[in-house]
Structure formats: structure tokens, C-alpha cells
Amino acid sequence: MSxxxxxxxxxxxxxxxxxxxxxxxxxxxxxxxxxxxxxxxxDPAFTTMMEETKTLLRYAFQTExxxxxPVSGPGSVGMESCFVNLVEPGDKVIVCVNGVFGGRMxxxxxxxxxxxxxxxxxxxxxxxPAKVEAAFAANPDAKIFAFVHAETSTGALSDAAALAAIARxxxxxxxxxxxxxxxxxxxxxxxxxxDAAYSGSQKCLSCTPGISPVTFGERAIAxxxxxxxxxxxxxxxxxxxxxxxxxxxxxxxxHTAPINPLYGxxxxxxxxxxxxxxxxxxxxxxxxxxxxxxxxxxxxxxxxDEAARLPQLNSVYIPDGVDDAAARxxxxxxxxxxxxxxxxxxxxxxxxxxxxxxSAKQENVDYCLKAVKAVMG
Amino acid sequence: MSxxxxxxxxxxxxxxxxxxxxxxxxxxxxxxxxxxxxxxxxDPAFTTMMEETKTLLRYAFQTExxxxxPVSGPGSVGMESCFVNLVEPGDKVIVCVNGVFGGRMxxxxxxxxxxxxxxxxxxxxxxxPAKVEAAFAANPDAKIFAFVHAETSTGALSDAAALAAIARxxxxxxxxxxxxxxxxxxxxxxxxxxDAAYSGSQKCLSCTPGISPVTFGERAIAxxxxxxxxxxxxxxxxxxxxxxxxxxxxxxxxHTAPINPLYGxxxxxxxxxxxxxxxxxxxxxxxxxxxxxxxxxxxxxxxxDEAARLPQLNSVYIPDGVDDAAARxxxxxxxxxxxxxxxxxxxxxxxxxxxxxxSAKQENVDYCLKAVKAVMG
Numbered sequence: 179m180s181x182x183x184x185x186x187x188x189x190x191x192x193x194x195x196x197x198x199x200x201x202x203x204x205x206x207x208x209x210x211x212x213x214x215x216x217x218x219x220x221d222p223a224f225t226t227m228m229e230e231t232k233t234l235l236r237y238a239f240q241t242e243x244x245x246x247x248p249v250s251g252p253g254s255v256g257m258e259s260c261f262v263n264l265v266e267p268g269d270k271v272i273v274c275v276n277g278v279f280g281g282r283m284x285x286x287x288x289x290x291x292x293x294x295x296x297x298x299x300x301x302x303x304x305x306x307p308a309k310v311e312a313a314f315a316a317n318p319d320a321k322i323f324a325f326v327h328a329e330t331s332t333g334a335l336s337d338a339a340a341l342a343a344i345a346r347x348x349x350x351x352x353x354x355x356x357x358x359x360x361x362x363x364x365x366x367x368x369x370x371x372x373d374a375a376y377s378g379s380q381k382c383l384s385c386t387p388g389i390s391p392v393t394f395g396e397r398a399i400a401x402x403x404x405x406x407x408x409x410x411x412x413x414x415x416x417x418x419x420x421x422x423x424x425x426x427x428x429x430x431x432x433h434t435a436p437i438n439p440l441y442g443x444x445x446x447x448x449x450x451x452x453x454x455x456x457x458x459x460x461x462x463x464x465x466x467x468x469x470x471x472x473x474x475x476x477x478x479x480x481x482x483d484e485a486a487r488l489p490q491l492n493s494v495y496i497p498d499g500v501d502d503a504a505a506r507x508x509x510x511x512x513x514x515x516x517x518x519x520x521x522x523x524x525x526x527x528x529x530x531x532x533x534x535x536x537s538a539k540q541e542n543v544d545y546c547l548k549a550v551k552a553v554m555g
Numbered sequence: 556m557s558x559x560x561x562x563x564x565x566x567x568x569x570x571x572x573x574x575x576x577x578x579x580x581x582x583x584x585x586x587x588x589x590x591x592x593x594x595x596x597x598d599p600a601f602t603t604m605m606e607e608t609k610t611l612l613r614y615a616f617q618t619e620x621x622x623x624x625p626v627s628g629p630g631s632v633g634m635e636s637c638f639v640n641l642v643e644p645g646d647k648v649i650v651c652v653n654g655v656f657g658g659r660m661x662x663x664x665x666x667x668x669x670x671x672x673x674x675x676x677x678x679x680x681x682x683x684p685a686k687v688e689a690a691f692a693a694n695p696d697a698k699i700f701a702f703v704h705a706e707t708s709t710g711a712l713s714d715a716a717a718l719a720a721i722a723r724x725x726x727x728x729x730x731x732x733x734x735x736x737x738x739x740x741x742x743x744x745x746x747x748x749x750d751a752a753y754s755g756s757q758k759c760l761s762c763t764p765g766i767s768p769v770t771f772g773e774r775a776i777a778x779x780x781x782x783x784x785x786x787x788x789x790x791x792x793x794x795x796x797x798x799x800x801x802x803x804x805x806x807x808x809x810h811t812a813p814i815n816p817l818y819g820x821x822x823x824x825x826x827x828x829x830x831x832x833x834x835x836x837x838x839x840x841x842x843x844x845x846x847x848x849x850x851x852x853x854x855x856x857x858x859x860d861e862a863a864r865l866p867q868l869n870s871v872y873i874p875d876g877v878d879d880a881a882a883r884x885x886x887x888x889x890x891x892x893x894x895x896x897x898x899x900x901x902x903x904x905x906x907x908x909x910x911x912x913x914s915a916k917q918e919n920v921d922y923c924l925k926a927v928k929a930v931m932g
Contacts, residue, residue: 388813436765
């Protein structure tokens with residue numbers, strides 16, 4: 179035994195108020211659910227819970243897609259699951275980039291052997307449907323269209339209905355990132371004609387991070403089944419994952435599902451169904467308005483135009499004379515308050531203040547305004 | 556709103572005794588840790604916990620490898636992370652197959668564009684070093700060697716030190732699956748000269764499923780850095796993951812880590828360090844002997860020869876005249892006891908009785924013997 183046992187104590191995390199770009203505050207009810215006794219991933223009781231989770235996710239996504247389930251990994255795995263299954267080597271993919279996560283989509287396309295056609299918009303602006311229309315006109319052979327509904331890096335919301343309609347008209351499948359939108363603003367998979375979408379557990383669902391809800395429509399499944407090349411990832415291959423999650427016939431072992439985190443997601447979705455989607459959307463909207471009024475009263479300006487502004491992710495310019503890192507360190511140390519830094523080209527220029535899920539409440543709005551005011555000195 | 560809110564209640568799992576191939580029983584102390592308040596993945600307090608977790612994992616793996624960390628996904632993602640990073644298209648990979656998980660390694664090699672050379676042994680037998688030696692003699696250009704230390708599908712333990720030494724002599728890197736061995740029997744990464752290894756959280760560490768501890772040595776990292784082609788997975792690309800987990804310089808955002816499950820893993824590793832590896836190995840050994848004596852007294856026979864038998868996973872032939880599915884259903888319904896079914900060629904022929912982590916205790920041994928006796932009725 180060359181390496182001795184380290185003397186490390188149990189970890190006692192501080193109690194923070196989470197108003198960054200996720201994770202958001204997790205209600206005690208969800209934490210309690212996660213601490214219930216672990217059972218096996220093939221246990222009949224677990225199977226029942228899996229089916230309930232799929233039903234609850236169909237409600238959250240507003241879809242009748244049978245293939246709606248939680249991927250056993252964070253949102254990035256949900257994203258990659260969409261691309262590795264739907265993109266075949268040589269496929270042309272129109273990808274909209276107006277922030278970090280559109281850029282990540284391009285990376286995914288390249289690594290699956292697809293050919294990305296990039297539609298760029300400014301960071302902070304929504305995706306421009308006219309540019310997408312032009313991209314399809316120039317690339318009539320594009321097979322896939324991908325965009326981020328709610329850019330977590332900027333706080334911009336794009337018009338998913340308009341964008342998906344363009345792709346449908348040109349015979350392309352649409353992949354939508356709704357990591358930050360699900361549960362906070364309308365996400366209407368069937369009404370909009372979205373073929374594949376992925377989300378995250380730790381944003382407006384207020385669950386702990388690590389699970390990615392996904393949904394795939396019939397046209398997407400047909401493309402996966404018609405593939406000439408195997409899906410490059412064994413773990414993410416829908417043909418295999420389906421054997422465990424489909425609920426049709428015998429349930430076959432694929433991988434060991436993250437049991438307790440799935441208890442948490444189930445509870446988060448039960449809470450969403452209890453509140454009702456419309457009420458959840460209205461709550462996010464109303465808390466955003468209160469936060470906006472308070473920030474603007476301090477002279478703080480928003481990055482995103484009002485029409486495309488995400489209520490659950492408030493991107494604001496760091497006030498003149500305020501040191502970014504020093505202010506956020508004070509917020510953490512003196513107020514136990516987490517807000518988000520800027521990413522990429524917006525690093526050091528903006529703050530991202532989340533009002534997601536359980537964090538979207540009056541108490542948090544008031545506390546955040548008080549704390550931000552204090553560190554602005 | 557076309558899909559109405561479903562009326563689904565909170566999930567209350569039954570309390571089982573978990574003696575299958577994993578998950579194992581999770582101690583309340585670990586469940587409690589998972590229910591602590593969520594903090595951000597870039598929070599300084601979380602960073603401290605990440606560093607502690609890496610230190611604790613180095614102890615569990617008995618390695619000084621700096622690149623030792625928990626992958627944000629189940630063991631299958633840990634496996635795929637090793638293969639997508641280390642195997643380049645065209646690389647010849649010698650893979651030992653003596654059960655389900657060796658077969659899964661072959662799938663991984665194929666999907667990364669590698670060329671698998673398969674060394675087969677019977678299901679239930681350990682990997683035969685002479686066959687590996689012969690495979691290297693016939694394939695001197697093999698760059699990678701991969702084997703499963705403890706085959707979860709059969710209960711066979713292979714001689715990792717001997718196997719890795721052969722690979723090292725032939726200039727190949729060794730990838731080892733120690734999902735079921737870590738914490739239950741000696742796993743000595745540095746002493747054996749293993750270049751890359753992955754494990755799981757839900758076996759002898761007794762944590763909930765969903766996290767995969769991995770470790771990579773300097774030779775493995777050099778191969779990743781010298782790649783001519785990008786890693787095909789964005790999520791698993793070590794070059795990117797390192798920016799978050801390396802702890803060197805500024806910690807950059809890659810994906811949102813599964814915060815609360817990582818609290819659980821940290822606690823599980825603290826408990827392992829408190830007990831001490833040697834004590835944990837001795838406990839698994841001693842509980843296995845008690846279970847073995849009891850099962851043999853009932854006339855039940857083991858699948859694996861004593862010399863290669865895993866104490867933590869007892870594969871036994873289903874007694875004559877006992878209906879597999881009916882017996883396991885009775886164990887679940889009448890005794891709340893989960894044991895494992897056979898997989899692949901052993902389906903319907905064997906049971907797999909786990910004594911992993913917290914499940915490896917006298918109370919469980921006694922309870923299992925009583926229950927199995929009852930259903931053999």
C-alpha cells in the first residue's frame with residue numbers, strides 16, 4: 179500500500195442562494211426525494227417510476243413523442259446524443275450560433291463527421307429567421323437544422339416556431355436546445371414541429387444537475403433507423419438505449435441508470451405538474467419584471483432587447499467602475515449569493531442573473547437587489 | 556396546451572436489500588450527504604470538494620496519477636471515455652472477452668475506428684495470460700490492451716498484474732475495467748502499471764449509480780496529446796474535461812457537474828478511507844466465505860473456480876427444479892431482496908449474488924441465505 183488513507187472529513191456545503199445560469203436553488207422536497215432508499219435499475223418499482231417520469235416529461239415538453247426520457251448525463255450529453263444519432267458523416271447541418279452553446283453544437287457536428295453551415299448572429303441577439311431562410315436557399319441539401327432556443331450564455335430567446343417551420347419547409351430535421359427554456363417559457367415541441375430536443379435538470383426544473391431530458395419525434399427516429407453507419411457512441415446509441423427506456427416488451431439492461439438523481443427529477447416534474455406550466459411561465463415572467471425594475475432603478479442596463487429577453491436569465495452590463503471578479507467574490511462571501519459571470523466574448527462585460535425554477539421568487543429578487551446594490555458601493 | 560398535467564404523486568421507493576450486481580445498499584450517511592444544499596459547479600467550496608475527491612480517489616485506486624477524477628456519467632461513460640481518447644482510427648487493440656463487459660469493450664473499439672483483436676476465454680474463467688502473450692506475438696503492432704479486472708457478468712477475477720506486465724513488455728497501453736473490483740479486492744494502478752482505468756460508484760463504493768471514477772497515467776495522457784485526429788466525443792474529450800478538473804490555473808467551464816451525486820461519492824470515499832482499503836478487502840473476503848459456506852450447505856454450486864472467484868460477486872448455478880424468474884420475483888415481493896439474473900449465455904442458468912460495499916455484512920449474508928432457502932422450498 180503505497181498511498182496512505184487521506185484524513186478528509188465529510189463535506190458540508192455552505193447554503194447559497196443560486197441566481198446564476200444554473201444550477202438554481204433546489205427545493206428541500208427534491209433533495210429529500212434524492213435521499214430515499216436506492217433500489218435496482220431493473221426493479222419493478224423503478225420501472226413504474228420510469229414510466230411516470232416519461233409521462234411527466236411529455237407534459238413538460240408538450241409532446242406526445244413516445245421517445246421522451248431522461249439521458250443519464252448532463253445537458254452536454256443530451257446535446258451530443260441528438261447529434262451523434264441524427265447526423266451521419268457527410269450530412270450538411272445548418273447551425274445557428276449566437277452564443278456559447280450554438281458554438282458547441284458546431285463542435286458536435288464536426289466530431290460526428292457532419293458538415294456545418296453556420297448562421298451567425300450577434301451574442302445577445304436572437305437567431306434571425308431571414309438568415310436561416312437564406313442558408314437553406316444556399317444549401318438545399320441540408321438535412322439537419324439546429325439552434326438554441328434560450329442561449330444561456332446571453333439570455334436571448336429565439337423564435338422556435340418560426341425557425342422550425344423554415345426547416346420543415348426545406349425538408350430538414352430540427353434539433354433544439356431547450357436547456358434553459360424548459361419550464362421557464364413555453365416549449366411546445368409538437369406544436370412547433372421540433373424533431374429532437376434536449377434540456378437540463380438544473381435550470382427551470384430546479385433539480386440537481388446531471389440529467390438531461392430528451393425527446394425524439396417519429397421523423398428523427400426514422401433517420402436513426404435508416405442510418406448506414408453505426409452511431410459512433412455506444413453509450414448514446416438510441417438503438418441500444420431504447421431497449422431499456424422504451425417500455426416495450428422486455429426491458430433490457432443497457433447501463434445502470436442514476437437511480438437517486440432520477441428520484442429527484444421525478445419529484446421536480448411532479449412539482450411542475452402541480453403548479454402547471456402556464457403558472458410556472460407566469461411566475462418567471464413576473465419575477466423577471468420585478469428584478470428588471472429594481473436593476474434599472476439602479477441604472478443597470480440589459481444586454482438583450484426586451485422582445486427577445488429571457489425572463490429566467492437576466493444578462494446585464496456590469497456597471498461602470500465595478501470590478502467583476504471582486505464584486506462576485508463579495509456576493510459569494512458576504513451574501514452567499516451566486517450570480518453568473520459572462521462567457522466568451524462577454525466575459526468581464528456582463529453578469530448573468532438567473533431566476534430559474536425555485537429561484538424565481540420574490541424573496542430571491544429582493545435579496546439579489548439588496549446584495550447587488552451593496553457591492554456596487 | 557394540448558397535453559394536460561398528469562396527476563402523478565411523489566415516488567416512494569420500497570426499502571430493498573440490494574444483493575445483485577449493483578447498485579449495492581447505500582448507507583444513510585451517503586444518502587444524507589446527497590441531500591445537502593446544492594451549490595454551483597464553480598463555487599470555491601465546490602472546488603475544494605473536487606480536489607478532496609481527487610485525493611480520495613487516488614487512495615482508492617492506489618495511484619499518484621494527477622488525472623484521477625469522477626466522470627459525470629455511469630461506468631459505461633467511463634469505459635467510453637477511455638476508448639475514445641486512447642484509440643485512434645486504425646489502432647490495433649487487443650481486447651480480452653470473458654463476459655458481457657469485454658464484449659462491450661469490443662463495441663467501443665469498433666465505434667472509435669480501432670481494429671479489435673479478440674482474446675476469448677470461457678464465461679466464468681479468468682483471462683488466460685498465455686493467450687494474451689500469443690495475441691501480442693501475432694500482433695506486435697498492437698497499441699492498446701484492454702481487459703476487465705472483475706467481470707460483473709460472471710464473477711471472475713483476472714490477474715491484472717500479470718496481464719498489464721505483458722502489455723507493457725510489448726509497448727502497449729493498458730486499459731482496465733475495475734467497475735466491480737474497486738474497493739472490494741486490491742486494485743493497485745501504479746504497482747501494476749495500468750495506464751487507464753475506470754470504475755463505478757454503485758458497486759463496492761456503495762454510492763448511488765451515475766458517476767464513474769477514472770484515472771489516466773502519463774503515458775496515456777501523452778497518447779491523447781499526440782493524437783492526429785480529434786476525440787470523436789465532445790463531452791468525453793480529455794483535453795476539454797481537463798480544463799475543469801485539472802485544478803491547474805483557472806478552472807474553465809466545460810459542463811455542469813452533477814453536484815449532489817458528487818457529494819455522495821465524496822462521502823463514500825471518506826467512509827472507505829476511514830475503514831481502510833485492507834479492512835474493506837478483508838470484510839468482502841470474510842462475508843463471501845460465510846455466504847459461500849451457507850450456499851454450499853444448501854447444495855448450491857459456484858460458477859467460478861475458487862482461485863478466480865470474486866468475493867463481492869457470487870455467481871452460482873440456479874438449483875435444479877427452481878424457476879429462475881419465479882424465484883427472483885418471490886425474493887423481491889416476499890423478502891424485498893434483489894439478487895442478479897444471468898446475462899448473455901448465462902441467462903437463466905445462474906444467479907449473481909452481490910456482497911458489495913455496505914451490502915457486505917453479516918446481516919445481509921444471513922438474510923440472503925434464509926430467503927434463498929425459502930424460495931428453493
